[in-house]
Amino acid sequence: MxxxxxxxxxxxxxxxxxxxxxxxxxxxxxxEAWQMPRVSSYVAVGLVASLFNLPGLTDAVPGLPFLAxxxxxxxxxxxxxxxxxxxxxxxxxxxxxxxxxxxVTFVVVYAVSGWFALPTDTRLIIAxxxxxxxxxxxxxxxxxxxxxxxVTERVMHLxxxxxxxxxxxxxxxxxxxxxxxxxxxxxxxxxxVHVLATSVAVGVLLGVAVPALLRAQRIEERDVTLxxxxxxxxxxxxxxxxxxxxxxxxxxxxxxxxxRRVHLTNAQRGFGTAGDLLTLFLFVxxxxxxxxxxxxxxVWLGLALIVARTASKVxxxxxxxRLSGSTERKGxxxxxxxxxxxxxxxxxxxxxRQHGFEPAHQVLATLAFMMLLQELLGPLVTQRALKAxxxxxxxxx
Amino acid sequence: MPLETFxxxxxxxxxxxxxxxxxxxxxxxxxxxxxxxxxxxxxxxFPGVVTxxxxxxxxxxxxxxxxxxxxxxxxxxxxxxxxxxxxDRLNIELAGGGTHPFQRWFEQRIFxxxxxxxxxxxxxxxxxxxxxxxxxxxxxxxxxxEALYLLHALNRYVPHFIALSASSPFFQGVDTLFxxxxxxxxxxxxxxxRAPFMLSWDEFAHGYFTKMESTGVVKSMKDFYWDIRPKxxxxxxxxxxxxxxxTVERAAALACYLQSLCAYLLERNEPPPEEDDYLxxxxxxxxxxxxxxxxxxxxxxxxxxxxxxxxVLATLRRIAPHADALGAQGALTEIExxxxxxxxxxxxxxxxxxxxxxxxxxVAAAVQALRGPVN
Numbered sequence: 001m002x003x004x005x006x007x008x009x010x011x012x013x014x015x016x017x018x019x020x021x022x023x024x025x026x027x028x029x030x031x032e033a034w035q036m037p038r039v040s041s042y043v044a045v046g047l048v049a050s051l052f053n054l055p056g057l058t059d060a061v062p063g064l065p066f067l068a069x070x071x072x073x074x075x076x077x078x079x080x081x082x083x084x085x086x087x088x089x090x091x092x093x094x095x096x097x098x099x100x101x102x103x104v105t106f107v108v109v110y111a112v113s114g115w116f117a118l119p120t121d122t123r124l125i126i127a128x129x130x131x132x133x134x135x136x137x138x139x140x141x142x143x144x145x146x147x148x149x150x151v152t153e154r155v156m157h158l159x160x161x162x163x164x165x166x167x168x169x170x171x172x173x174x175x176x177x178x179x180x181x182x183x184x185x186x187x188x189x190x191x192x193v194h195v196l197a198t199s200v201a202v203g204v205l206l207g208v209a210v211p212a213l214l215r216a217q218r219i220e221e222r223d224v225t226l227x228x229x230x231x232x233x234x235x236x237x238x239x240x241x242x243x244x245x246x247x248x249x250x251x252x253x254x255x256x257x258x259x260r261r262v263h264l265t266n267a268q269r270g271f272g273t274a275g276d277l278l279t280l281f282l283f284v285x286x287x288x289x290x291x292x293x294x295x296x297x298x299v300w301l302g303l304a305l306i307v308a309r310t311a312s313k314v315x316x317x318x319x320x321x322r323l324s325g326s327t328e329r330k331g332x333x334x335x336x337x338x339x340x341x342x343x344x345x346x347x348x349x350x351x352x353r354q355h356g357f358e359p360a361h362q363v364l365a366t367l368a369f370m371m372l373l374q375e376l377l378g379p380l381v382t383q384r385a386l387k388a389x390x391x392x393x394x395x396x397x
Numbered sequence: 398m399p400l401e402t403f404x405x406x407x408x409x410x411x412x413x414x415x416x417x418x419x420x421x422x423x424x425x426x427x428x429x430x431x432x433x434x435x436x437x438x439x440x441x442x443f444p445g446v447v448t449x450x451x452x453x454x455x456x457x458x459x460x461x462x463x464x465x466x467x468x469x470x471x472x473x474x475x476x477x478x479x480x481x482x483x484x485d486r487l488n489i490e491l492a493g494g495g496t497h498p499f500q501r502w503f504e505q506r507i508f509x510x511x512x513x514x515x516x517x518x519x520x521x522x523x524x525x526x527x528x529x530x531x532x533x534x535x536x537x538x539x540x541x542x543e544a545l546y547l548l549h550a551l552n553r554y555v556p557h558f559i560a561l562s563a564s565s566p567f568f569q570g571v572d573t574l575f576x577x578x579x580x581x582x583x584x585x586x587x588x589x590x591r592a593p594f595m596l597s598w599d600e601f602a603h604g605y606f607t608k609m610e611s612t613g614v615v616k617s618m619k620d621f622y623w624d625i626r627p628k629x630x631x632x633x634x635x636x637x638x639x640x641x642x643x644t645v646e647r648a649a650a651l652a653c654y655l656q657s658l659c660a661y662l663l664e665r666n667e668p669p670p671e672e673d674d675y676l677x678x679x680x681x682x683x684x685x686x687x688x689x690x691x692x693x694x695x696x697x698x699x700x701x702x703x704x705x706x707x708x709v710l711a712t713l714r715r716i717a718p719h720a721d722a723l724g725a726q727g728a729l730t731e732i733e734x735x736x737x738x739x740x741x742x743x744x745x746x747x748x749x750x751x752x753x754x755x756x757x758x759x760v761a762a763a764v765q766a767l768r769g770p771v772n
Binding site for chain 2: 081082084086087090091148149150153157324325326327330390391
């Protein structure tokens with residue numbers, strides 16, 4: 001029996017599981033009733049929880065950011081595992097589209113953010129983050145709808161390119177910031193080049209080692225999932241210790257692991273039930289990170305950025321659709337499906353902040369409204385786009 | 398609507414249809430991408446015909462009317478190359494094989510075409526379990542009575558085609574121990590099996606078909622899923638028992654084996670077909686499905702048991718002169734190699750499973766096989 005003095009601690013400990021349970025319940029009910037993407041419900045519950053400022057629901061609790069990074073790293077690994085490098089060789093337009101669209105989005109968002117009184121480094125960071133698309137939102141929605149087809153395939157590949165470009169851009173900006181503020185070249189190189197190169201290297205190393213380990217002896221499908229999941233946890237731990245980017249490392253790990261597989265027994269989609277649990281946590285946690293008191297400040301900026309970012313992604317995809325073997329309609333839907341952008345961007349920022357990159361905190365506050373809208377509605381847009389493309393399984397019984 | 402008149406066509410001309418699997422490059426599961434692929438293919442002239450099939454994860458290709466093995470194979474290769482190139486642009490793989498080794502039928506999407514929706518509504522899960530992939534070979538017949546004669550004269554050779562083409566040992570993730578698990582799905586349909594024994598078109602069209610139509614069970618020949626069925630609008634008989642082989646080379650060889658066999662049968666040196674031939678028909682067919690070339694068939698005339706492999710090799714010797722006349726020696730060589738040495742594609746797929754240890758590995762091997770010859 002807990003004594004009365006333990007009660008605050010007990011309440012604090014219970015807040016998380018209870019909120020997660022509520023989020024799960026709401027996610028299932030709303031999905032059933034209106035086919036609302038489950039992740040949107042998770043975000044909504046997280047936001048409400050953060051409004052009430054429930055004890056224990058802050059990033060002050062050690063371990064939670066790590067858990068969130070593990071959750072997102074698992075998703076990035078899965079995304080990487082879906083990337084088919086040979087496709088870019090057979091259809092170079094996909095690569096051109098991905099890189100070109102990233103560049104255009106960066107420039108457009110940077111330009112639009114100039115209408116608001118923001119320092120240059122903030123604008124650069126905002127531009128870099130806007131390039132990214134949320135692998136968590138997109139993969140979850142696609143898996144939930146059992147989506148398959150050209151739009152789905154393209155959204156996955158473009159999302160991976162977007163995320164890679166976003167990480168690279170952000171790290172370079174970080175390096176530039178260190179250089180400009182401290183004049184310390186070593187620090188600058190450490191903050192950017194080292195993080196990028198070593199993260200990729202660690203991911204590649206595991207991507208070669210784990211399949212080799214799996215090849216050495218025959219392993220059941222369930223266990224393959226387990227081995228890959230543990231490898232991702234290991235990777236995240238290493239990234240924390242070495243101050244690397246766990247997200248970049250996990251994405252590289254996934255991409256290389258796919259290329260190296262010899263017998264094709266696969267990880268279960270979404271890492272099964274454990275993956276579901278971690279995703280549930282991830283979305284509630286990310287939403288709980290947003291500060292309500294900051295929401296009202298960035299409303300117009302948020303709306304302007306969302307319009308600019310969406311327009312850039314949609315127009316680039318429409319422009320390259322026919323060249324890359326698809327149709328304008330599917331290009332439009334691909335662009336729209338890339339709308340979600342939060343979990344990845346927020347964790348990326350959080351991580352930079354923990355590594356001493358001061359502007360990160362201000363950017364998070366500035367972008368709070370944009371993040372909120374994207375997180376809440378982005379998955380819905382993705383879902384509707386995939387449905388409109390007739391790529392979801394639930395079209396016809 | 399009465400059965401349309403049988404349009405006479407040049408005897409022994411050939412047309413080949415192949416149902417092919419669309420597979421994703423990620424985990425080798427079926428990919429519902431037919432619309433995307435067809436959209437891309439529409440932009441350039443296609444060396445044949447390509448059409449959507451029952452589900453989004455299948456497309457059907459058809460050759461023009463062909464007379465010889467060389468041009469048939471050339472066209473099939475051209476079709477294959479066009480498809481593979483288009484698939485590469487869209488990150489879709491193509492594969493032969495009578496079944497997808499581990500797809501789950503309840504996850505397949507049915508094409509939004511009225512006829513398919515109607516079939517899906519009528520047959521329920523059978524329609525989705527029907528996500529199986531076959532090769533259909535049309536043989537031109539100069540008259541409807543010739544068509545019915547050939548259709549029934551071929552009855553004792555049907556096991557050859559099942560055994561030689563069998564490429565569906567895996568279904569729903571397990572080795573079924575059948576060489577052709579696909580045919581088990583086909584047999585579930587109420588109007589599958591053999592055609593009724595009639596040698597006169599008049600009797601067939603105005604007797605049998607009219608009576609069947611008046612029952613309301615069928616509306617057209619399309620509603621029959623027979624192993625061999627007449628196709629009056631083309632003036633052909635259509636052999637439907639073959640699994641789609643893993644390679645177009647095998648597909649062309651099977652078609653021309655049939656062509657040479659028909660040429661031989663049309664000389665009418667064998668005793669004519671009769672209803673009693675069908676006493677052993679389903680037994681022989683089961684043997685071929687289950688054991689492939691190692692199966693045993695009962696000769697309906699002599700009642701002797703003989704291994705299907707032996708029977709194929711003996712038949713090859715009998716029809717060799719006709720193959721020479723038709724320019725189909727290459728096809729017969731491939732069939733002989735299959736029967737005597739290499740085995741059918743079902744056994745090849747089992748070897749791939751043994752090597753890779755996974756059904757995904759089996760699909761990956763099938764994908765590679767379509768791109769270039771395997772054996």
